[in-house]
Amino acid sequence: MSWRAMRESGYRIMFTGLFSLAIAFIIYSRLSGTSAGAPVQASQLTNLAYAVLGITAASLAAAMYGAYTIFRAEQARTAGGSSLTSFITGAFSDRKYWRIMAIAAIGYGIFFAFLSQILVYRPDVSFSERGIAVPSTDLIPCCGAPGYMPMFTAYFTDHFLLLVIPVNVILATVVSVMVGFNVALSVYAYRLRQALQGRTSIVGGIGAATGLFVGCPTCAGSLISAVLGLGAIGAGASTSALAPFQTVFIAASLPALALAPLLLARSIRSISMCGVK
Known part of the structure; x- marks a missing residue:
């Protein structure tokens, strides 16, 4: 398959996933509305809610696979x-950097899931004492803005639960993948500098560390939370206050994550040029 055909296929898959996601959210929001004629029967709405969660997972997977296919096409085109x-695509010619990306994305995803209250561990709260069966699941089918409903909760233990709000899980997944991508690219730039310029100077080490931090811009948010006392200790008090802004906090990191590969690519090109000279 030529790179053009691969790229067109990738765009089709990605846009199909994104379109399916948007349509599912809009239709579900209308059917689960609070107006007199809008709501469907509760049992039907519950079944529809599970269907929407399934569509969300499938659509997100399709969109991510489409983006991967587009990247492979660009890799072939710009070789x-x-x-x-x-320089961005060339770094991933070695499968080792795909593995680094996967490990970084999964690790950051777990960290960020706790930070954003997707995964919640509350040793000071007993769910069973509040009348919640453990393990069990709970579904809130309505009512909210598109993408915020249905809300699914899984109680794994007496102190640990999973909270699925579709739009937050989508954004957290995208951010985690982009963080993994930037970390892998940063590691590539660091290793290339070591290979071409020998031992890394103190300034070079600081630059590499800065590059890795750019790959994880939302880590700054956890640092600020810790400084302000809104970390794990104050999570219970701060979560309700910050919940309306959670999606904004996640989305705000996307521009920085999108810009970081270009900055890293410029660094890689400069290192390569110096190596040639």
């Missing part, structure tokens, strides 16, 4: 070139 894109 051997000198554009910034070629």
Whole structure:
């Protein structure tokens, strides 16, 4: 398959996933509305809610696979070139950096899930004492803005639960993948500098550490939370106050994560040019 056909296929898959996601959220929001004629029967709404959660997972997987296919097409198109894109895609010619990306994305995803209250551990709260069966699941089918409903909760233990709000899980997944991508690219740049310039200077080490921190911009949020006393100790008090802004906090990191690969690519190109000279 040529890179053009691969890229077109990737765009089709990605847009199909995104379109399915948007349509599912809009239709569900209308059917689960609070107006007199809008709501469907409770049993039907529950079944529909589970269907929407399934569509969300499938659509997100399709969109991510489409993006991966587009990246592979760009990798084939820019092979051997000198554009910034070629330096970004060229770094992933070695499968080792795909593994680094996967490990970083999973690790960050778990960390961020706790930070954003997708995974909740409350040693000071007993769910069973509040009348909640453990283990068990709970579904809140309505009512809210598109993407915020249905809300699914799984109680794994007496102190640990999973809270699924579709739009937050989507954003957290996208952010985690982008963080993994940037971390892998940062590691590639660091190793390339070591290979071409020998031992890394103190300034170079600081630059590499800064590059890794750029790959994880929302880590700054956890640092600020810790400084302000809103970390794990104050999570119970702060979660309700910050909940309306949670999606905004997650989405705000996306521009930085999108810009970081271009900055890293410029660094990689500079290192490569110095190595050639």
